[in-house]
Amino acid sequence: MNTGLYIHIPFCKSKCKYCDFNSYANMEKYTALYFSALLEEAEHYAKINPTVFDTVYFGGGTPTSVDIDLLCDSINTLRSVMKIHPDAEICAECNPGTIDYEGLKKLRLSGINRLSIGLQTTDDEKLKVLGRIHTLNDFNTCFENARRAGFDNISIDLMYGLPDMTIEDWSDTLDKVCSFGAEHISCYSLKIEDGTPFAKMQLNLPDDDLSADMYQLAVEKLNRFGYERYEISNFAKPGRESRHNLKYWHCDDFLGLGAGAYSCIGNHRFSNVSGLCEYIDAVNCCGTAIDWNSEESASDKMSEFMFLGLRCSQGVSYREFKSRFGCSFTEVFATPIKKYTDWGFLILEGDCLKFSDKGFFVSNTILADFV
Numbered sequence: 001m002n003t004g005l006y007i008h009i010p011f012c013k014s015k016c017k018y019c020d021f022n023s024y025a026n027m028e029k030y031t032a033l034y035f036s037a038l039l040e041e042a043e044h045y046a047k048i049n050p051t052v053f054d055t056v057y058f059g060g061g062t063p064t065s066v067d068i069d070l071l072c073d074s075i076n077t078l079r080s081v082m083k084i085h086p087d088a089e090i091c092a093e094c095n096p097g098t099i100d101y102e103g104l105k106k107l108r109l110s111g112i113n114r115l116s117i118g119l120q121t122t123d124d125e126k127l128k129v130l131g132r133i134h135t136l137n138d139f140n141t142c143f144e145n146a147r148r149a150g151f152d153n154i155s156i157d158l159m160y161g162l163p164d165m166t167i168e169d170w171s172d173t174l175d176k177v178c179s180f181g182a183e184h185i186s187c188y189s190l191k192i193e194d195g196t197p198f199a200k201m202q203l204n205l206p207d208d209d210l211s212a213d214m215y216q217l218a219v220e221k222l223n224r225f226g227y228e229r230y231e232i233s234n235f236a237k238p239g240r241e242s243r244h245n246l247k248y249w250h251c252d253d254f255l256g257l258g259a260g261a262y263s264c265i266g267n268h269r270f271s272n273v274s275g276l277c278e279y280i281d282a283v284n285c286c287g288t289a290i291d292w293n294s295e296e297s298a299s300d301k302m303s304e305f306m307f308l309g310l311r312c313s314q315g316v317s318y319r320e321f322k323s324r325f326g327c328s329f330t331e332v333f334a335t336p337i338k339k340y341t342d343w344g345f346l347i348l349e350g351d352c353l354k355f356s357d358k359g360f361f362v363s364n365t366i367l368a369d370f371v
């Protein structure tokens, strides 16, 4: 089985008010040192585990906020250091207002074949409230430039449940976004994370019922425009699912490089130190920057397989579970499976256990019972 490669680029132009990701604004002076540490870390892993990677994902942060030549050079060097499959999906996250047509063309020529653009909402006022640096117009330009530069696989990130958002606002965002004809759309509900500016503000947030209505509207509207829900928050045109993200939900192996990056290889999980300078120093010293690692037990692995697999519309395959773990999920998870199938939230269909339509609305509660 091939492995996924995640590369964390923790630089951003400024920090959004809801963001608790491992990202830093005004740290450009460390970019060159950071990229050189990334390549050193890649060399280290290539030596000890010369696996083939069939997906590569540059996430952040904002990968397109750094010097694009540096990003493209790093892709070329990565190819010479690690075994990247010739048909690999190579995706970069991109934020409008951080890259122009020339930059996008360079990215495409360097081998990046999928872009994930963070739009969030088409409402300029709400973008300001979120602390985003772009406008809808910046997004229009970015999307058009990306198409002209040859990107035929584009995903757009959206958020619902924003402060003061009405169902009409969300409907308007969905209509506008669908008109672009991107191959993939992700819809995430805003979560207020501790330690962010939003956590200290009095915000008028939609209640749970309104948020559920917004989710339902997304499912219906995106479906009408040809997007199938293949994971709780992810919708794709046929064949355009994110191959990289599917690896997470299918519990396949992935290696993470960069500050705070997380890896899962077999039963072994490990994560890097999250600080920018801490990461650079650790790699310069030892070739890696591992902060913690652990071995997962068989029962942890089974829970994870159910917890992540059920997020996907196709659900968890009975045969796949049995071949991985040598037992059946109907025995190991008899209690939650009985409870939620009796209530109609989970269904056993053919070889698969999956959410029913109404099950998706209470997925968090149900998934918690498999942990």
Ligand code: SF4
Residues within 6 Å of the ligand: 011, 012, 013, 014, 015, 016, 019, 020, 021, 023, 060, 061, 062, 095, 118
């Ligand atoms: S652009 Fe993304 S990673 Fe950067 S601060 Fe905003 S939400 Fe966080």
